Structure formats: C-alpha cells, structure tokens
Amino acid sequence: MSSIQMAPPDPGVMSRRDQIVAELAKVLPADAVISDTFETLAYECDGLSAYRCPPLAVVLPHDTAQVAAVMATCHRLGVPVVPRGSGTSLSGGALPTADSVILGTARLNGVLETDYDNRFIRVQTGITNLAVTGAVEGDGFFYAPDPSSQLACAIAGNIAMNSGGAHCLKYGVTTNNLLGVTLVLADGEVVEIGGPAPDAPGLDLLGVICGSEGQLGVVTEATLRILPKPEGARPVMIGFDSAEVAGHCVADIIRSGVLPVAIEYMDRPCIEVVENFAHAGYPLCEALLIVEVEGSDAEIADQLDRITAIAERLNPVEMRVSESAGESALIWKGRKSAFGAMGQINDYMCLDGTVPVSALPATLKRIAELSAEHGLKVANVFHAGDGNMHPLILFDANTPGDLERAEAFGFDILRACVDAGGCLTGEHGVGIEKRDLMTYQFSAEDLEAQMQVKDVFDPAWKLNPTKVFPLDLSAARRAAHD
C-alpha cells in the first residue's frame, strides 16, 4: 500500500503477549490496561492515517508512579514502548509497532500548580494545549505555542515534537516556553529536570528532551511559561499578484523593526478552495498575506500603518486592515479553515519543511515545477515569517498508486527545502514520515551523534525505536538488545 517500511515486529515479544499484559495488569489499575484486540484498534494510527498497525497492548496510566511502573515492567520484559499524547501527530510519531505497548497520556490531565507571580503553570502532560490556556486565561494569561490541533493535542506530544504554531514568530516554539519536566526514563527511574528557575544547572538536558519524539523518555509533568495576554490584536490582509513580491514584503516587514506575531501565507489554489468554503472575502490573487500585530489600540494602529506603508510600495492587488473584532475573525476564518476546506474537496498530504525566508519565492517556484513533473496539484498555506512551509499535496486515496505518487512528490519538496538551506520538518516532527530522508539533510556523523544521545537515555533502544533514525542506521543498535 505505501512506501514507508516498518521494522518487523520481534516474534519473541509477540509470543509473550499474554505474559506482558498480565505483568502490566499487576502494576496498573484495571481501567488502565487495554488488551482486547478490538479496543486496541483505536490506537492503530495517529494523524498520519495512511499507516496503521495495532499495538500489542495499550496502557493509560493515571500518574507518574504508574508510568514509572509501566516503564520498569516493559524494560524488564524487553518490550518496546511507543508514547502517545492525543495521537494527532502528522508524521507517525505515535504509530505503534505490533510488538509495542502504547503508553497513552490521556488520563494524565490535571493542572498541578499555577503561579502568576513567577509566571508558570505545572501540568500533567496529557492535558490539551488549549486547556493550558483555558486554565489561566480567566486571570489574563495564556500559553503561547498554538499548534493548529491545539483543541485536541496534548502537551506531552507538544513536548515530544517541539510544536510550534502560528504565533511563534514572536513567542517561539515549545522549547522556548518549557521550563521543566518530570521525565520517566526507559528503565522506570523518574528524574526532575529544570523547574521554575531559569537555566537548569548542568547540561541543557531539557533542550534535547524537547523535540526528541519520545526517544529519550516519557514526560509526565511539565512546568510551562505563561504570559500575560496582550491588550489586543488585529490583522491586515494583503494580496499580491506574485509570490516573489509577497516574499519581498515579508522580508521588508521583518527588516523594518516591526515584529508581527504572525505572518501567514496562502497561494492561489489555497485561496480558491478556502474562499469557496469560508467566504472570508479573500481576493483571488497569487499570494495572500495575513499579518497580525498586538498591543493597545494605538500601538496596533501604529504598527499596521508601518506595515501597510511597506506593502503599499509593492503595489498589492488588495489590502484590508481589520477594523473590528468581526473583521479580524473573518480574515482568520479562512486561514484557520484551510486544512478542513481542503479536506472536503480532496485527500491531501500536509508537508512541513522550512526554508530561509529569503528562499521562499524560489522554493514556491520549485514546488510548482515539481507539481507539473509529478502530475499532482499542490496548495500552499504556511507561516511565512519563519519560513515554515505547509504544501498540501492533493491526491485521491482511492486511486491505486496515488498515495505513492504523492509521497514521492512530497519527498522531492522536502529535498528542495534542504537544498534551499532549510530542513525537513519545522514543527510536525520526523516520525516515520521523514525518517528515510534524514540522510539527505544529515551526514552519517551528524546522525551518529544524535543516536549516541539516545544510547545514553535508552541503551536498549526500546523507546519508539523505529522512528526518526533510518532503519538501516539504527538496525545494529536495535538488534543488539532483542
């Protein structure tokens, strides 16, 4: 069916399934172990739903101690563990293998402490991203990273993937807002790293744990930075008749000294679909920018004046400054519904490469050329301020071979991102999706250095072991402990 290979499951583990489930049941309450093959089906995939595989069993522990017990048990029995937040990963980060136990964070969803004077919140990591903001917004605070799955996605997954969002141009991504973690190691030992004080002592282990895709341990609790909410925010929508000019506009805005919270970009194919769906009043042009700024009314007006003056010099086909909350909502409605709108008319594959902002126009041109070569349409909607592109490749899942063609096209786009000085993934993670392209971006030495870090944290290579690193590169390490 599809082109990404998974390592074959360990028959030794498979044959001990009943024993493994029984051992897990000994250390967990009855409601925390799922082994019925019908029920484990619910965990057979994540957001990369073209790839499916039911796990050996699923555990849903309620606290750190139970997670530690699961890890110790699986370590003792030599069972791979695949950590899972809400299962919204678009890269297959939470995809099970048949010999793995899925460790889900769904029941770890409490708020442990809020401290406004020191501006942090401590949570269990199964809590959703939006619920973190929900816990503090009544008091005028918010949690900055805002991936578009924020209603569903868990902080555990955000930490594993170092998730971003539309507003990271100003506020950074998860790693810039994560102060500390409670980490359960592969052997079940629990360690505390970081906390409310800045600059954790010693090596920056927090920095390497964030974004490690469940390779180094399971984060059960997290201390997150919270920020006071801005007084207000308003966007301006700017349409251009060329991608190149829109790219210049982005660079000129950034250079000018104004720091918008978001600069979003949509191309014509995307605008057409979105406009049909959301009726946001977007002009049908080659490139649409939505630029949002924050502050008091006067501060917003000042910044929007500067931005519109920059755009004006580049002859936009249309420019609309939001004058009210209603107009702001309408401008954002189209952007926020882009993926949903696209999904209504087509199957699509959402990519996630990043390129230097200066390379955006050339990369868009290259994507258009590749689209013609592969005979598949593509729509572009992305975070232009930081060069994080999200080309949506349109295909028909019911047409045999179309998924493979889309994957091949996607690989070519990601290679083009690397060629332009960028990277394979800006916020979705490597997972299985980009795993086999890692050697395109990194040398063997680069990847060896990363795998050495995993060796330290997970010497037996049982944590999410078939992700991130190309299978042939990790084979010896994985085999050594079977």
Place this chain on the structure above:
Amino acid sequence: MTVFAAPDDEAAVQAAVAEAHATRQPLRLRAGGSKQALGQPVPQAAVLDVSGVTGITRYEPGALVIEAKAATPLAEIEAALAEHGQMLAFEPPDFRALLGSSGAPTIGGAVAGNQSGPRRVQGGACRDYLLGVRFVDGQGQLVRNGGRVMKNVTGLDLSKLQCGAYGTLGVLTEVALKVLPRPEASATLRFEGITLERGVKLFAQALTTPFEVSGAAWAEGTAWLRIEGLTAQVAYRRDKLSALLADDGPTPMDADDPAAPWSSIRDCTGFADHDGPVWRLSLKASLTPGILSALSDRLGARGMVDQGGAVLWLALPDADPAQADAIRAAIPNGQGHAMLFRGPAPLRTAVPVFQPQAPRLERIAADLCARFDPAGILNPGLMRA
C-alpha cells in the same frame, strides 16, 4: 599553559582534536580568552587556541539570521547587526571586568556558556536564539546540528545540548543565531528606597502586565524596569507602568541616561571591585528576597538582582569552601541552583562550581561526555568536581 595547537579553520580543529584524542592530551579550549576563569580548573591541559576560527559567514537581515565562526568577537557581530538596525536579543554579557580577564569575548564563548543579559526575562536566553551549530567532537569528527531556519524539529536538538556545555561535549566551530530588530526606543523607570522584598513584588506586578518589560533589576535599594519597542509604544507603556506603580515613586530615565543600569547589571560590574567570591544563583523569583536575607545574616553576603528576581548575584566576604553548602542549602530542592561564578582557583577546585544534581542526572551528563569525548580531552572536569 602551553599551546597544543592554534587551528584557524574547522578542518584544522578536527586534525588537532584527533591528534589530542590519539595521544590522550587534555585540552583547555580558548577563543578570546575572556572566560578562562569560569568552571572547575582543568589541570594538565594544553591550550587549544581556536581564536583563528573567526568571521561572519552569512548574514540575512530579512530573515533575522546570522551565522558566524565560533571565535568571531561579539563586538564584530554586534557592529554588523547594528548596521542593519538589528541585535543579539539575548544581550550577551561582557564579564571581563568581573573576571579580571582580557581578550575579546566571542560568540562561541557566549554560546558555550549560554550567557544572557537582562532581556532574558522577556525574550529568552542565548539557547533560545541558537538555531544551529557545527562542532568537532572529542575524536575530531565534524557534527552539524540544527540549521539556519527559525523552525526546525529535524532530529535531536544537539545545539541546545552544546549551549551551556562549556566545550565539554565538543569544540564549537560555527553557530547560527536568530537576531531581532533593535528597539526603536527604550525607557527605564527607577524606583528608590525599595527593599528587595518590595522590589520582587513590584517586578511581578510589572511582568504580569502586557507591556513586555525587558529588564527588571535591583541593587542597593534601587529597582529598575526597562521598556523597549516602537517609539509610541514605549511612551505609552512607560506611562501605564508609572501609573500602576505610582505608590513606589517611579522616576523615568532616558535610554541614553548614563545612570541607566542595564550594561552594569548585564556584566555584573557592581561586584568587579569586590575581593571575595561571586556566586550566581538562578531562582524562582519570589524566593529570592528570603534567600538573600538568610545568606546576608549567615555569610555576610551582598546581593544584586536581575531578571525580575530570578537571578541573584552574591558577593561573599571571603573564600571559605564551607559557603558552597550553605548557599545551596538555602535553595529549596528544585527551585533553583547556584554557580560559583568567580573565585580563586583553589576555591574552584575545592567546591563544585556547578550545582551537583541528582545522581542519575549526573550519570547521564557523564555518559554524554563519554560518548562525545571518549578520551575525556575536551575541557575535562570543567563542569564537574
């Protein structure tokens, strides 16, 4: 200390480290040389002088990214950025006065020590601006990690691991950093006759407004707040904060007022002339007044505070090794840590300069060092007693 090698490019660094690895020759890494007095002393080491690995390799103002070889002087980078109205937003300090050192502080040194100034309270630390690194590991292999784009989750983030590793996990040869526009305007509010207890409460009040306070410091009964941004924005925010904190008697200062404290807070110059040891504590901010008060009573410590209370600089009257335990005992578990930032070599040998961690974390750190530097030749022992 004898010089083992003075490579002037990445390949030469690789060759030198490979040779040191083969001969088990411990190396003390040095670029500008301004921070050699940080960390545990490294005995029996020869100097790997990388000061020749210098120069800005790429600067794209429209992408807010600069790349430079590791030994590029900070002054050179700041000057190049200033030409385009940009800056290193983490405000890298210049500790020469405090450490009594000379030589040019370099970008690699700032990254190796993850050193940041007052703006960290609002904009993040050096590690938050680090986009990518190139480094030579302890066997002479070149490793690249991260890149030059702002959003990048491709593989494990070894860049952050290198940031603050003081060269114990590799020799940095090149770094890529996110930069930001220089603020168009800046203003400072000064509050006099403020106890630290009141000062930290005042900071919490200011830092929980939406006014993006970019400096919050205290020394000897005076507190300061800094606001930066666009001209109209700064005036508005300064007035709002003045009104909010009117009871504390704010006095506005202009950005160019020579009495503005930010560079001296950043560089901790207030303790430069002090004779005894200087410690740097990272704390949950609200604990700082109590900790300073306790350590003043017990050890005669004087304090200076940055980052809204989260950083406490301590000047101790004399170099007594027993102070290390007393200082660390004053910090509740998990709520902060203390580094002996300046002290004579015997003191830095006698006490752990960096706060010891839980045994498992110490083991992880040691294992990482052993993986990246199997012969233990890169600043060996600098981070551990």
